[in-house]
Amino acid sequence: MVLSLRLLKACSRSDSKTPYAAALASFAVATLALLAAILLLQNDLGWGLPTVLILNPGPNLCTCQEAKAELPILESGVGVQTLASEVQKVHPALQPLLESPPWNSSLVIVPAVYHDWDAGWPEWTEEFAVHVYQRTNASAPNYCENRAFESAVYLKFIVDYYHNLPDLTAFVHSDPPSHRRDIFTWLRCLRPNSTYSALNVHWLNHWHVDRPLEILGKSKFPTGACQVPRIEACFRRFAAIFGKDLSAEPGGKVEPSFYASNQFVISRDVILRHPLRVYQEAYKLIGLEDRCVEGPIDPRENWALGKGNYCLQEPPREWLEEGFESKIVQAMTMEYLNHYVFEVEELDGKPYTDEHYCKQFLSSEQCPGSPCEQKARA
Numbered sequence: 001m002v003l004s005l006r007l008l009k010a011c012s013r014s015d016s017k018t019p020y021a022a023a024l025a026s027f028a029v030a031t032l033a034l035l036a037a038i039l040l041l042q043n044d045l046g047w048g049l050p051t052v053l054i055l056n057p058g059p060n061l062c063t064c065q066e067a068k069a070e071l072p073i074l075e076s077g078v079g080v081q082t083l084a085s086e087v088q089k090v091h092p093a094l095q096p097l098l099e100s101p102p103w104n105s106s107l108v109i110v111p112a113v114y115h116d117w118d119a120g121w122p123e124w125t126e127e128f129a130v131h132v133y134q135r136t137n138a139s140a141p142n143y144c145e146n147r148a149f150e151s152a153v154y155l156k157f158i159v160d161y162y163h164n165l166p167d168l169t170a171f172v173h174s175d176p177p178s179h180r181r182d183i184f185t186w187l188r189c190l191r192p193n194s195t196y197s198a199l200n201v202h203w204l205n206h207w208h209v210d211r212p213l214e215i216l217g218k219s220k221f222p223t224g225a226c227q228v229p230r231i232e233a234c235f236r237r238f239a240a241i242f243g244k245d246l247s248a249e250p251g252g253k254v255e256p257s258f259y260a261s262n263q264f265v266i267s268r269d270v271i272l273r274h275p276l277r278v279y280q281e282a283y284k285l286i287g288l289e290d291r292c293v294e295g296p297i298d299p300r301e302n303w304a305l306g307k308g309n310y311c312l313q314e315p316p317r318e319w320l321e322e323g324f325e326s327k328i329v330q331a332m333t334m335e336y337l338n339h340y341v342f343e344v345e346e347l348d349g350k351p352y353t354d355e356h357y358c359k360q361f362l363s364s365e366q367c368p369g370s371p372c373e374q375k376a377r378a
Ligand SMILES: *[C@@H]1O[C@H](CO)[C@@H](O)[C@H](O)[C@H]1NC(C)=O
Pocket: 104, 105, 127, 128, 129
């Protein structure tokens, strides 16, 4: 789709000839913005709009002197955000389009922050373009539900900015160096044509879905093992949203290999391999739903239940109360599978080689400390 849209910046009352003219102009601009946003949204939903759409309301809407900026919109919602203040009532689904800021950096870092930065933003945020969601006040701006650890934030960002993604997005935790101490050097060394890379070197080989339970939940929740079939079922639901079947034969064992910690950099092109509605559905499952999988599970479609001798029980009350449902089930699902659903690696991926690092990151001569050099990955 190519959507080209010229809109006049809204007049403020003081630089308009009359309040009436300002009101009229505001109304017209708001109407056009809303129309444009609806058209953009419809196109996402695949309602068969024409692929090329030129909307040009002409130059005479408003009488103010300065506000004649033209806002070209190419395949994105860029520019519509300028008009957000003019649109009083907007369907919530359109809101992200109207608020999307234009990025002033080709790399944007999206950290998952809860209360971690209450005492102040860390110093590194001064160097990089950063987009932060808050997770504590649903009525304040930039809110993301506090579910599924970082996974909800990552998917929400993709959903919110699908039409306006930066060239590269680094999805990270609130304290990124705690997993990779020189992660910021790595980010400085990214090639402009980078596509995808994990930002951590801790390789997990053939991890079955029960492994994190051992770490996170089993001792605390003696019936943790009875959640394993549901975790596997959540993996399958999530993968299915991306059109993928996790095992060669129905109900086969699912053991992804991947880099731990769910911190990675990804290009716009890779994200755009899937349509927005796929991410909306994924975000709903991971970030919005109370439970990923409820009710009975068909043992023919589930290794843990059919052949793995895991029990299936409703989660204990404390499990739900302490948010373990989304922290373990939903968060883990994205952590284990993101490399796979973005179609950058096989489910059972291979550890990165020099070739991978030197494709994604500049050489160490060009950028000292780049992981293209093996010793920088030690
Ligand atoms: C991006 O813009 C903001 C304010 O508009 C500025 O504070 C920040 O330094 C800019 N970042 C980069 C990387 O240019």
